[in-house]
Amino acid sequence: MAKSISFEVLEEFFDLVCVGVPLMRAADWSGVSADTASRLWRERGVMGLQIALGARGGLLGSAPPRHPGDERTVRRRRPLTSEDRAVIAALLHRRVSLREIGRILGRDVSVISREVARNRGPDGSYHGPVAHRAAHERRRRPKAFKLHDPTLCHSIETWMDDGWSPGLIAAMLRNQQPHTKMARVSHETIYRALYVQTRGSLRKDLAAQLLTKRKARKPRGTEDGRGKSLYREAFTISDRPAEVADRAVPGHWEGDLILGTANGSAVGTLVERSTRFVILLHLPGRHDAESVAEAMIREMGKLPEHLRQSLTWDRGSELANYRDVEAALEMPVYFCDPHSPWQRGTNENTNRLLRFWLEKGTDLSVHTADDLTRIAATLNKRPRPTLDLRTPAQALAELLADPAAA
Template identity: 75%
Template sequence: MALPKLFSYETRDEFFELVCGGFSLQRAAEVVGVSADAATSWWRSSGLVTPVIQYGAVGGLPGTAAPGVPGAQGPDEPGRQRRPLTSEDRSAIAVGLMCKCSYAQIGAMIGRDKSVVWREVARNRGPDGSYWAPVAHRAAHERRRRPKDFKLVVNRGLCRRIEAWMDEGWSPGLIAAMLRHQHPHMIMDRVSHETIYRALYVQTRGSLRKDLAAQLLTKRRTRKPHGAVDGRGKSLYREAFTISQRPAEAADRAVPGHWEGDLILGAGNRSAVGTLVERSTRFVILLHLPGRHDAASVAEAMIREMSQLPIHLRRSLTWDRGSELANYRDVEARLEMPVFFCDPHSPWQRGTNENTNRLLRFWLEKGTDLSLHTADDLARIAATLNRRPRPTLDLKTPAQALAELLANPAAA
């Protein structure tokens, strides 16, 4: 008994292109070298049982047509329905894509909005960008099946990658962004940040390690709303520059060299580490304050670290109204850099620094003695954070962004 002859996808593509171009089923079958029975079977399995596609008509479903296409027949206003896409709809989408129709034209053929077509193609296309109606319909059917296994239950390899990144201090948001960047077309190899949080706080939602919630920057075992941060206004800054006087170039991050700073306090506020972050590149510098963190110590450490930067990367510094920067005039004179102060009770005006301090809490934990960290420890922590890819930099690292500025001073 002879085995049935197998035909390649290229042959099927050529057959459908000929039919869409106006050939009859029999004529298209002769051109590609298949029998009429095979051609008829291909057409029926595609969902377009009635071959009505001709030159100038891109629709294959009876009673529908693309607007503005000469020769197309159908109602003037095809109704849009809220219903699941059928196999016939997906076959029409596949044919429309082969005919290089727009999403709006394909949507008009099947009576759906163009956004429905866009989402369908984005969700069910293959790694090479192709769209096959039977494969797409099967994939949609599998996604609708309930009960549905959680992605972090069935994909153990993905769990191990997430755990390794979280052990390095990565946040769920950064992990989700990196997975989207690495697997733009493989939906099973990426998850959202909310999926990771749910797997951490609700153990039945995934197979991540039960102790992994302790790796979050907040160290929380349960999810809680953010509380207000109390600020302090100091009269000693009455004559200082305010944030409203800061150049506009600092606000839009277009020009590098504008910094934000603050202190991270340890247990009982008896120890501290100074933090400086550049607004454009998110590059971090940590100030070692082993003994005291009064105004003289903070100013000395800041001048020591920032004096190593070129002058074009020392345009301004924004700080809150804590008394630790009471010697701001010394900083301005020694670094040739103006210092601006936030409004009282307004920590969000240093949003870049607030976010950076939150990231640094992975290493500089609350309630610990920060004076135990040596200068080498702080340098290692800063280098680790500066090597972390940042979504705000299109997944470049702050170290890479700063290196580009140092290599090309004219760009800064």
């Protein structure tokens, strides 16, 4: 059993494997059984090394030892040596704290913490030879460029065609392939492939999907007499209950208009704060107060009552008929302070995402009701980091399936 094997024997076994000795031969030389050797490597080897064994069961090449040298010349950024990692492994085996290990080695505790976290095996163990070989493999140059992989490139292209940002794509790849580094890339790698290095197998026209053509958002609403008279008796955002701010209770919505060319066309946007679920209002002819209220009552009336708790809007005149909305939907409407779009942060962020399809400076009246339904469905199927990479559609479906949870 692995429990009866001494720490020294384990270190010898891992040292042999990490300098290139085949797994079974390393087991024989260190006095470990074949079955135990296979299980030890599977449970304690760093993932990147587990899949790198050669045909004979040994790692190709070796990781040369690094010697500390003159401390006066390397003090600024001295890499951990094989001796350092052997000390870390021995002290961890004796249950010495990371802070004390750092003090013994003369390194900050954060260096030790990152080293241990980076080079642990699947079972949480740390062995000096394995850690040193894994660190050597990460430093090895040149590295294979990941965006030559057609499967990976196809996934990125498909997601970007649906309006996903490189940041979201990188997060999704990390979630799908937590243990396979070659199957995921950072958002910076995607940006550089599109703009800086112009290499890899991504489509040459893919950079156009990043162009939102959006300038700085102009503040809307004023503090003139008209604005004050429209909302003199309305609820303000300071009147909202605390449950709205902490997103603990679903059914609280934020809304606004996305405007087209010369403000001559518009699309209404509604987003639920806890699930980020989006509803788009089709306003084909006008976007005055009567049209907006009518479209809102029609679309939000399809929701169950427990998902119609409140609506927060800015002070634009398009919601002057807010009393009709409150009466028809039995839902209070709250208004932001003047010039304070950040008070509807969820809606502002959603509008930014929607500009992928509803581009600034274009005629939005060309989009039919079916077009808007399709756009909303696409965005609602997009994973969100704020939802632990669940989609808004999934989050809303859970609430609809269990009204008591709301």
